[in-house]
Amino acid sequence: MVDIQDIKQRFGIIGNSIALNRAIEVAVQVAPTDLSVLVTGESGVGKEVFPQIIHQFSARKHGKYIAVNCGAIPEGTIDSELFGHLKGSFTGALSDRKGYFEVADGGTIFLDEVGELPLATQVRLLRVLEAGEFIKVGSSQVLKTNVRVVAATNIDIRKAISEGKFREDLFYRLNTVPIMVPPLRDRKEDINLLFRKFAHDFAERYRMPTIRLDDDAKHVLNSFQWPGNIRQLKNTAEQISVIEEQRIIDGATMRGYLPHFHEHQLPAIYKHVDENTFASEREILYKVLFDMKKDMTDLKKLVFDLMQNNSSDSQVKTDNARIISKLYAEDKDEINVDDLTHTAEEYSNVPAVHASKIDDSHHIEDTEEYVEESLSLEKNEKDLIEKALEKYNGKRKNAATELGISERTLYRKIKEYDIR
Secondary structure, X not given: OOOHHHHHHHHOOOXXXXXXXXXXXHHHHHOOOOXXXXXXXXXXXXXXXXXXXXXXXXXXXXXXXXXXXXXXXXXXXHHHHHHEEOOOOOOOOOOOEEOHHXXXXXXXXXXXXXXXXXXXXXXXXXXXXXXXXXXXXXXXXEEEOOOEEEEEEOOOHHXXXXXXXXXXXXXXXXXXXXXXXXXXXXXXXXXXXXXHHHHHXXXXXXXXXXXXXXXXXXXXXXXXXXXXXXXXXXXXXXXXXXXXXOOEEOHHHHHHOOOOOOOOOOOOOOOOOOOOHHHHHHXXXXXXXXXXXXXXXXXXXXXXXXXXXXXXXXXXXXHHHHHHHHHOOOOOOOOOHHHOOOOHHHHHOOOOOOEEEOOOOOEEEOOOXXXXXXXXXXXXXXXXXXXXXXXXXXXXXHHHHHHOOOHHHHHHHHHHHOOO
16 A cells, blocks of 8 residues: 555655545546546646656556647647657658657657647547557558657546537547646645745745745735635745745735735636626617617607697597606606696597598598516617617627627627527
């Protein structure tokens, strides 16, 4: 039975949290097998040490160990880097080249940020995992390799699968044995240990006394959420070691090195929102409201003008007065209903008329229709965008100018409302 403390000392792992110990145990247990392993965790948690543990405790420990950062290799050259190429297979291929899978034959290859691989490369990688076969770029010859693959990622692979950015079959092939590395905020008991280790290392490197924290500074250290995890903690320790002249660090000093620090931080789901989102939505909302008010004002003016026409039909005037009174029932500041031709007492006694004959040549049928107006801002916003696009035959730039918003905001709204 391998002692976990010995492993921590050998690979420089600091901490005693249960989740961390469990991750190390799984790595040691799966090491003697040839199963593929997927290490997941946030950026900066130290995922890169677990492939080394797996390699060193496997039968391949005397073979090659190659770590590849998939996110740092351009898409156009990633196939050549992993699988090799033949001379002349593309511009700049001046000689044959062996890829990492050929060089690491009999050993272990660590694919960091595997979620960044292009889809075409994912197909090639799947063939290596399933059959141990690959083809060099520019060649038709199938080559064999015996490589143990350990992958790591800090993205949500399942979300990438749903978005069509990662192959589901490759995920299940890589995720034969999953290892989850906990974030630093879930390892509160390890934060002070890590900080002391980093402070001691930097004191030796820069030949200066080691910094120490008072109780308030330790409290601040443990209260912070550490979105950058161990990498951020290490950088903070280095900054304080170099910059501060005082070797005893208090809470106020520590707070100055922690951006956006809040004493009582509650767990929350964070979703990034474009800084222009709320402004752009307000722009459309104001536009809708202003247009609605303008239309209502025009309607009031039209009806009022009709009422003032010199008509000899008293029933028409009565009907006009009734309409005007309804329009201005909630807006008496703009017009006084008492100023109309008929008083409320007069037109309240007039029976409802469904049709009136104005003259000998024109018959106007006055029908009353109730249309329920939608109060949904989202629907009004969508209708306004559709009208603007229809007006300019689908030209987004002109439609955006008409709406008074940016073209980028209009494009986002079209996607959000699924406007065809």
